Amino acid sequence: MKLERIETFVVANPPPRHGGNYFIFVRLTTACGITGVGEIYNATFSPHLCAAMAEDVFARVFAGHNPHHIEKLWRQTYGAGFTLRPDVTVMGVLSGLEMACWDIIGKAAGQPVYELLGGKVHERLRSYTYLYPAAGDVYPDPDAPNVYNDSDIAADTALKAVEQGFTAIKFDPAGPYTVYGGHQPLLADLDRSEAFCRQIRAAVGDRADLLFGTHGQFTVSGAKRMARRLEAYDPLWFEEPIPPENPADMAEVARATAIPIATGERLCTKTEFARVLEVGAASILQMNLGRVGGLLEAKKIAAMAETRQAQIAPHLYCGPVVAAANIQIATCSPNFLILESIGRFDGPFMDFLSTPITWQDGYVIPPTAPGLGVELNDAAIAAHPYTGTELHLSMAQTPHVP
Numbered sequence: 001m002k003l004e005r006i007e008t009f010v011v012a013n014p015p016p017r018h019g020g021n022y023f024i025f026v027r028l029t030t031a032c033g034i035t036g037v038g039e040i041y042n043a044t045f046s047p048h049l050c051a052a053m054a055e056d057v058f059a060r061v062f063a064g065h066n067p068h069h070i071e072k073l074w075r076q077t078y079g080a081g082f083t084l085r086p087d088v089t090v091m092g093v094l095s096g097l098e099m100a101c102w103d104i105i106g107k108a109a110g111q112p113v114y115e116l117l118g119g120k121v122h123e124r125l126r127s128y129t130y131l132y133p134a135a136g137d138v139y140p141d142p143d144a145p146n147v148y149n150d151s152d153i154a155a156d157t158a159l160k161a162v163e164q165g166f167t168a169i170k171f172d173p174a175g176p177y178t179v180y181g182g183h184q185p186l187l188a189d190l191d192r193s194e195a196f197c198r199q200i201r202a203a204v205g206d207r208a209d210l211l212f213g214t215h216g217q218f219t220v221s222g223a224k225r226m227a228r229r230l231e232a233y234d235p236l237w238f239e240e241p242i243p244p245e246n247p248a249d250m251a252e253v254a255r256a257t258a259i260p261i262a263t264g265e266r267l268c269t270k271t272e273f274a275r276v277l278e279v280g281a282a283s284i285l286q287m288n289l290g291r292v293g294g295l296l297e298a299k300k301i302a303a304m305a306e307t308r309q310a311q312i313a314p315h316l317y318c319g320p321v322v323a324a325a326n327i328q329i330a331t332c333s334p335n336f337l338i339l340e341s342i343g344r345f346d347g348p349f350m351d352f353l354s355t356p357i358t359w360q361d362g363y364v365i366p367p368t369a370p371g372l373g374v375e376l377n378d379a380a381i382a383a384h385p386y387t388g389t390e391l392h393l394s395m396a397q398t399p400h401v402p
Helices: 047-062 070-078 088-109 151-164 187-204 220-233 247-255 269-279 295-307 320-331 378-383
Strands: 003-012 022-030 035-040 125-130 168-171 209-213 237-239 261-263
Touching: 003 047, 003 088, 022 047, 022 088, 022 320, 035 047, 035 088, 035 320, 047 070, 047 088, 070 088, 070 295, 088 295, 088 320, 125 209, 125 320, 151 168, 151 187, 168 187, 187 209, 187 220, 220 237, 220 247, 247 261, 247 269, 269 295, 295 320
Parallel strands: 125 168, 168 209, 209 237, 237 261
Antiparallel strands: 003 022, 022 035
16 A cells, blocks of 8 residues: 545635634545545635645655554654654644555554554543633623633523533633733733632532633733632633643642643643653643644553543544544543544534544544445535635734733
8 A cells, every 4th residue: 555645725714703714634645545534723824835845745755655654654653754753743743644645544444543653542531611702702801701701601601511411511711912022911911810719610510620711811820810810710720721842830730739731731741741740840731733743643642641630632633534533543542531523523623524523412422434444525625716815824023911
């Protein structure tokens, strides 16, 4: 079996754009006609440039080779140009290509990928969702009351999510995250964050875990101050409390609070996650399968986490092919905790797949189809080309000051 062809697709995510402005999909085809799909999670450069990078890597490394040879293809890509170090752009491209190879491998074997990475452990996968606006764009008027800044609206939205079946909900009311992070939280940020936890806890009681999200916006001392405000409401985690560069600093936050620390959406490769585990920076690892290095790399990270009594909670703020890969790795990992979902995996987010993701009463049901269990919807993809200039996500460009 040999890889013969690559196709890339840069797709505009329709409103309400939950999951980002666009998705970057790849499809590989073997000489014998088996196809595999993958997704690149890369927010650093233009998505069209990232697609061109994938075509370049495929031509230099993957074309003409057996898709089963994951380790060899992985190392040749990782070490290209005398690098051999975690590079978020290289790893995003490699993740998408590696994911597509596993899809081919599963289809050739007639098995879901999880059966080839240790076998099914979980019959269903607990999932959580962000609190999103009930209607309109994902970015409502910041000066008007909305789910991101008003604790009453957030509590009402959280209750509705619980009534749909969710047993965990995530929210991030702690203020802007900027290219100048970390900063000290303002008193208003602390008050708002505590109010969110207090009112959401009052609304949902013990029917749901609270997941307190941030985006690495605090200093170590600022994160400690925030954690002290939140502890009374017993969140399941405090996510990425400081920027991700120095795990030792995050470990200082972890030692100062009883709230479990979760991190990993911006990390790639087992090397970066090993540093997190070695210093005790987090006990919940949030690898993103479209950035971390693919499925096999994620499995290695999950295995390392087992040795430290840490759990995995695969991250998802990108498209539905990464969601499908997350489901595969969660299903075969004994230390799986919870899966991020985009709502109930319905609505415009799923338009680009011709196969559904099954969500039932707060849980994702692993597919039984071979490979990743999903296929691209070519007609929907063709109807939504991305022609914008914005990146997938962006941070505020000015410091967060009073």
